Amino acid sequence: MKLDIDTIGDWKRTNDCGSLRRDDIGREVALLGWVNRRRDLGKLIFIDLRDRSGLTQIVFDEEFDKVSHEKAGILRNEWVIAVKGEVTARLPGQENPDLPTGDIEIKVRELKILNETEVPPFQVDGKIDASENVRLKYRYLELRRPALFHNLVMRHKIALGIRNFLNSEGFLEVETPFLTKSTPEGARDYLVPSRITKGSFYALPQSPQLFKQLLMVAGFDRYFQIVRCFRDEDLRADRQPEFTQVDLELSFVDEDGVMDVVEGMMVGIFSEILGYPVSRPFPRIEYGKAMDLYGSDKPDIRFGMELRDVSDLLRSSTFRAFTKVIEEGGVVKAVNIRKGASFSRKELDELSSLVSDSGAKGLFWAKLRRDGWQSPLAKFVGPDSRSAVEERLGAREGDLIIFVSGMAHVANEALGQLRIEIGKRLHLVTDGEYSFVWVTRFPLLEYDEDEKRYVAVHHPFTAPLEEDIPLLAERPKQVRARSYDLVLNGEEIGGGSVRIHTIGLQNQIFRILGLGKEEVKEKFGFFLEALRYGAPPHGGIALGFDRLVAIMVGAESLRDVIAFPKTQRATCAVADAPSRVDRDQLSELGLSLLCP
RNA sequence: GGGGACGUAGUUCAGUUCUGGUUAGAACGCCGGCCUGUCACGCCGGAGGUCGCGGGUUCGAGUCCCGUCGUCCCCGCCA
Numbered sequence: 001m002k003l004d005i006d007t008i009g010d011w012k013r014t015n016d017c018g019s020l021r022r023d024d025i026g027r028e029v030a031l032l033g034w035v036n037r038r039r040d041l042g043k044l045i046f047i048d049l050r051d052r053s054g055l056t057q058i059v060f061d062e063e064f065d066k067v068s069h070e071k072a073g074i075l076r077n078e079w080v081i082a083v084k085g086e087v088t089a090r091l092p093g094q095e096n097p098d099l100p101t102g103d104i105e106i107k108v109r110e111l112k113i114l115n116e117t118e119v120p121p122f123q124v125d126g127k128i129d130a131s132e133n134v135r136l137k138y139r140y141l142e143l144r145r146p147a148l149f150h151n152l153v154m155r156h157k158i159a160l161g162i163r164n165f166l167n168s169e170g171f172l173e174v175e176t177p178f179l180t181k182s183t184p185e186g187a188r189d190y191l192v193p194s195r196i197t198k199g200s201f202y203a204l205p206q207s208p209q210l211f212k213q214l215l216m217v218a219g220f221d222r223y224f225q226i227v228r229c230f231r232d233e234d235l236r237a238d239r240q241p242e243f244t245q246v247d248l249e250l251s252f253v254d255e256d257g258v259m260d261v262v263e264g265m266m267v268g269i270f271s272e273i274l275g276y277p278v279s280r281p282f283p284r285i286e287y288g289k290a291m292d293l294y295g296s297d298k299p300d301i302r303f304g305m306e307l308r309d310v311s312d313l314l315r316s317s318t319f320r321a322f323t324k325v326i327e328e329g330g331v332v333k334a335v336n337i338r339k340g341a342s343f344s345r346k347e348l349d350e351l352s353s354l355v356s357d358s359g360a361k362g363l364f365w366a367k368l369r370r371d372g373w374q375s376p377l378a379k380f381v382g383p384d385s386r387s388a389v390e391e392r393l394g395a396r397e398g399d400l401i402i403f404v405s406g407m408a409h410v411a412n413e414a415l416g417q418l419r420i421e422i423g424k425r426l427h428l429v430t431d432g433e434y435s436f437v438w439v440t441r442f443p444l445l446e447y448d449e450d451e452k453r454y455v456a457v458h459h460p461f462t463a464p465l466e467e468d469i470p471l472l473a474e475r476p477k478q479v480r481a482r483s484y485d486l487v488l489n490g491e492e493i494g495g496g497s498v499r500i501h502t503i504g505l506q507n508q509i510f511r512i513l514g515l516g517k518e519e520v521k522e523k524f525g526f527f528l529e530a531l532r533y534g535a536p537p538h539g540g541i542a543l544g545f546d547r548l549v550a551i552m553v554g555a556e557s558l559r560d561v562i563a564f565p566k567t568q569r570a571t572c573a574v575a576d577a578p579s580r581v582d583r584d585q586l587s588e589l590g591l592s593l594l595c596p
Numbered sequence: 597g598g599g600g601a602c603g604u605a606g607u608u609c610a611g612u613u614c615u616g617g618u619u620a621g622a623a624c625g626c627c628g629g630c631c632u633g634u635c636a637c638g639c640c641g642g643a644g645g646u647c648g649c650g651g652g653u654u655c656g657a658g659u660c661c662c663g664u665c666g667u668c669c670c671c672g673c674c675a
Contacts, residue, residue, distance in 0.1 A: 041638085042631040057635070077625085094633055102635090119626060122607050125636095126624075130607055133667045186675040206675080233674040234597095357671080459675040557668095568668060 003074055006112035008032075011082050018054025022103045024087045031056060031106060032082045032114070034144070035075050036125050045072045049083070049106075050125075052149055055099055057090075058083050058106040068111040078124060080115040083108045132559075136573035139564055151561050154273065155549045159226055161269040162246055169261060171222040171248070176211035178204055178228070183523050184515065185460055187231035190241075198590030204230035207542055209459060210527050212249040213499060216538040217530045224248045226545060232570075237557040238491065238547060241570045246548075248496075249540030255484060258496055258539050259284075259438060262486060266436060274552060276434060284438040287480075291409070295333075295416020297442070300490025302435045303428035307415050310334045310403070313388045319380035321361070325405040332405040335415050336393035337422055340400025341367040341374075354421055355404055360414035364403040368395055377403070420490065429489070431554070437487045441465065444481040445512065453514035458483045460509055462497040463539075469505075476512055486543065493548050496541025503531045 014029045036050035045060040060072040068083075075081065085108040096102030121137075122130035124144050129135075135142040142148055163173070182189045182203035189203035205211075207229050215223045225247045232241060250257055263280050270276045283301070290299050293306045311331045314322045322332050337343075343351075343365075352363040366375035366386075373386055381389075395401055402418060404411045423429060444464050445454040454476055456462060464472065468479040483497035500506045506528060510520045520528070549561040559565040567573055586592060 037635075039634045039637050040631085041634060044632045044634075046634050046637085048635070055635095059633085061632080063632085091633065094635090096635060099635085119606060123625060126607075131603090131667070134607075136667090184675095187673085209675090231674060234672085236674085237669075239674070456675050462675090567666095569666085573667095 003113065003116060005116070006082075006114060008082060008112065008114060011084070011112065013082075016053040017049050017051040017056045018100060020056055020087055020101050020104055020106075022089070025089050025104060027087045028084070029087055029106065030082065030084045031058070033080070034124075035077050035079045035081060037077060038075055040073065043069075045069065045075075046105075047072070047075060047081075049081070050144075054101060056101045056104075056106060057096070057099075058085065058108055060108050060111070064107055065109050068108050071111050071113070072108070075113070076117070078117040078120055079113060080117075082112040082114055084110040133567070133573065136559075136565070136567060139574050143563065148560065151549070151553045151555060152563060154553050155561055157273050158269055158549055158552060159545070161272050162226065162265060165265045165268045166222075166224045166248070166261075169222070169264070171224040172220060173225055174215060174220065174223055175225065176205070176208040176215075176227070180205050180211075181523070183210075184519070185456065185513070187233050190230045190232050193589040193591055195589050206231050207245060208247055209461065210524075212247060212540060213461065213527070213535075213538065214530050216249055216251045216501075217533060217535045219251075219536075221251045222249075223540075235566065235568050235570060237559075238550070240546065240558050240562065241566055243558070244545040246494075246543040246545050247540070248542070249538060251536040251538045253498075253537075253539055255440070255482060255498055255539065258498075258541050259484060262494070262541060262543070263436075270434065270552075274434075276432075278434060278436065282436040282438055282486075284440050284484075286440050287442045290439050291412050291416075295412040295414070295419060296490070297439055298485065298487045298490055298492045299416075299437060299439070300420060300423065300429070300435070300487075301437050302433055302489060303423050305335055305337065305419050305423065305428070307333050307335050307412065307419070308392050310389050310392060313385050313392065314381065317377075317381045317385060319377060321364075322380075322403075322405050325361075330405060330407045331411055332403055333408075333411045333415055334389065334393060334401055334403045335419055336395040337400040337402065337426075339398050340402075340422075341369065341398050343367075343400055351402070351418055351421070355414045355418055357417075360404050360406045360410050362404075363414075363418075364405075366401045366403075368397050368399045368401070370397055433489075434551075435489055439485045439487055440483070441480040442483045442485070443477065444468075444479040444483075445476050447477065454512055456509075456513065457481065458495060458497050460513055461499045461506070463500045463505070464509075472508065472512065482539070484541070486541070488548070488551055491547060491551060492544070493551070494541050494543035496539065498537070498539035501531065501535040501537050503528055506531060 011030055013032045015031060017031055017033045020029065031049055033049045033051040036048040036055055039046040043062040047058045047060070048055045049058050060069040062069045083106060085106040087104050088107050090103060090105050120141055121134055122141070124141055179192060179202040182191065182201065187206050189206065192202040192204065194200045194202060208225060208227055212223050227245055227247055228242055229245050230242050235241065248258070248261065250261065263282055267278045267280055270278045285299070287297055290297055293299070295307050309331055310333065311326050314332050315326050317323060326332065348365055355363040364377055366373045366377055368390070372378070389401065390396070393401060402415070404414050406414070442457050444457060444462060446457050448455045458481055463482045465480045465482055471479050481497060483495065485492050486494040500509065546558045546561055550558055553561060555561050564572065564574055571577065
């Protein structure tokens with residue numbers, strides 16, 4: 001039988017492929033979709049017909065309708081077809097309990113073939129998975145698969161939940177420019193050349209930060225936007241060059257006002273979409289304490305294993321690697337791993353190299369045996385000190401204590417990474433558990449050794465803690481910010497702050513950041529001017545929407561929650577962007593290329 | 597910018613080091629045939645390869661060496 005492509009004519013779909021049930025038996029229906037799989041038994045042909053809602057088995061029976069049966073013989077996977085027929089009960093014992101539609105099947109009276117297909121580069125309904133570059137190039141085929149489709153449905157529902165919640169709280173969604181101004185500070189900008197003003201460039205926004213603050217000056221009071229942002233930096237599994245933020249800003253609020261809204265929003269969508277009860281208020285931990293206890297500014301608090309400073313207990317040991325560090329102003333920090341005494345030498349070596357990767361000198365360990373410490377440290381640390389260490393860490397027989405010495409920030413970070421790695425290895429967290437925490441009062445500034453100047457930890461519009469303002473001039477490093485990050489399961493999913501709303505303080509910060517008067521005027525003049533016209537106190541936050549969705553659906557990579565994501569080299573595998581452009585197109589923009 | 601893993605049929609992989617050597621295999625998919633209750637249908641037969649690309653060593657390279665491109669993970673970077 002040769003292939004003729006039919007026209008759809010006046011056929012109308014009566015049902016989707018996922019919804020017919022036993023109750024529908026006897027109905028005449030018209031279904032349209034893709035051939036998911038065919039099972040040709042000769043005089044009987046079964047097809048699983050697929051659309052985004054699911055599968056329905058359709059049957060071509062020579063005795064029932066000879067014409068459609070003959071035509072069905074040439075069908076292949078992924079062809080697009082339309083069938084008319086009757087919903088019938090499957091023969092007793094032939095039901096498929098794995099399908100929601102498994103009690104019924106469609107006896108086909110008439111078949112239309114609407115499209116054929118090339119042999120797909122990978123099997124859409126395949127057990128064998130193709131490599132990611134193939135799947136990314138043919139993304140429209142991968143999107144036919146239920147797993148990825150489900151993620152995007154969830155993404156839609158979460159966005160909708162957020163919009164509904166914020167709307168009910170009196171927020172207005174306002175769009176802000178994509179073609180805007182390059183500003184110093186922060187990530188590398190994506191630039192867009194201007195045709196009309198040759199030699200000048202727009203920048204795509206890293207976030208709508210300044211515009212949303214202008215909306216506060218404009219009296220909008222409560223603004224939000226689910227908005228694309230662009231940062232030209234290297235990618236990671238949790239980082240895309242264009243990504244989506246849930247961006248909020250509120251007037252006449254302090255930290256609590258912002259956190260309140262965000263907590264309400266999270267409780268709402270987690271309950272509505274996952275049926276998961278998140279309790280409020282979320283715990284808050286100051287940055288300094290987070291580093292101290294968890295060695296991270298995004299602590300995963302789903303498990304304990306807190307870090308403890310044991311410097312005072314080991315000061316009098318005879319172990320030079322410890323005493324020397326302590327004398328030089330460093331610390332010895334330790335963490336207890338419950339039942340860790342069974343770790344092999346190889347595992348300990350792996351952990352040790354992990355620690356040295358994060359810049360710390362080395363790792364020392366002590367296994368708590370029935371007869372005392374089994375440890376390279378045993379002979380250097382007296383019995384009193386040993387039991388004091390055990391007590392501080394709550395360690396008991398069968399446990400493993402890990403020590404790292406060094407300057408506080410180095411030791412903290414090293415042990416913090418170790419803590420996460422061990423948490424993974426020992427499966428200390430269960431799937432489907434969600435734990436929020438606010439990390440507050442980050443340092444306002446940090447010193448950049450490369451640039452030889454202070455840079456903003458959050459951004460230059462973040463307000464310092466009022467009580468720390470007097471320190472700005474003399475000890476800027478010690479000034480804490482009115483900032484807060486939202487952390488979910490050890491991942492940063494948002495960050496915000498109360499902003500500076502007076503011009504004097506804003507200028508002072510720019511001065512400390514080493515930005516010259518002219519530069520400030522040129523880059524931020526429009527914003528500073530706005531601050532002169534009655535800017536209200538305000539604050540806000542930006543949440544990483546892709547990351548939030550990824551965590552909620554359990555995706556490993558942001559690529560799994562974005563319809564058409566970028567590859568690690570920031571290319572679009574589908575469209576093959578970026579690409580070269582004509583010389584004419586360049587000259588129209590007043591551009592020429594340095595590299596051929 | 598740096599470190600690492602991978603690249604062989606349409607797809608996923610084996611073969612690659614120790615040890616270079618006949619016609620590069622398997623599964624799924626694809627093509628043809630048979631089959632009236634399948635649902636990962638079954639059975640019979642068949643086609644399909646620039647071993648990422650370029651160079652080198654060698655009588656001989658999928659295999660060894662150098663370079664390069666691509667995909668992914670990590671560090672730097674990401675206010």
